[in-house]
Amino acid sequence: MNKRLALLILVIFFSISLAKAQRYGTAVGLRFGNSNQYRTVGFTAQQRISKRLSIEGIIQSDFKLNTTLSALMEKHHPIISKRFNYYYGIGPSIGVEESFVKDPETMQILHTYGNSTVGLDLIGGLELTVLNTVISLDYKPNINLMGREEFYRGQVGISARMVLVKSKEQKKKQRQRQRAKNKAQKVPLNEQINTLFTKKN
Template structure:
């Protein structure tokens, strides 16, 4: 189990180097039926990826969850409804339980608000264990409090189209400026 936790933490940290709404990267804590760490990363426009590393308060296991999310702004890009799906892998404390390590699929839906460098979200996350686990279906609710470590910058595909049209113009045959 210690080796599994070490691998999960390493994946969580490496994902922080990759490129989710009024921010690009936010990390923090998730509190609810499960407690742990959360990282949300903007991938493209209204698409994000989230990684959760949690310890259960109800079961003797640690779980890594990776989710793909779609954000829909409500009134402003700082207030979003989001939904998505992904998968999880758990590591049960084999000294305490008599079931296999769980793995399966997850779904999620929630609301998030970003004010300054603080991102707050509330969501519902049902999960289905395809193999292992104490039970086949379980659900979580949680509040995540994240700190925005990388504010939203425009990616090249989001730049002003007027700048793109003027790029390279001027000078002799558009070669020299």
């Protein structure tokens, strides 16, 4: 067991050192979730909005009785390098879910489904970017605010997302937009108006 663990750690370090992929700006892919109640398959999209902040949207379903949508703000912290980090976040969630109500008098559990739910999701996990792919392992507890009997449900998830826009490309575009904006601000207003009329003629 110890040999396998040591081998796994060596593979991770080796992958990080050889990886040519940059930190991601935009990444999309699949997320597989598992809880005590059900298993889900979902779509996940992450967008980096600053150096250590990202927004993640997750829509997941068991294709039977449970479908949820979450929007999470996440903060990232590097562990070994920029490509291997831990993160945590929080955000609202909505969905259609089943619910289990315990009746102490009859000693029965009343099962209902089709309940519209509103809740708050927390998330914490590890993330590795390698070969243009972001692989993450997370724990995502849900706190129910409305629509379900259970106040708390926890879920473990594994995600694999493809990097669509690298961090360097995103920063380059942001600098280009900022330069264009600064250049436009330097042009006097009367010249901007004259340019508009000149184009029309």
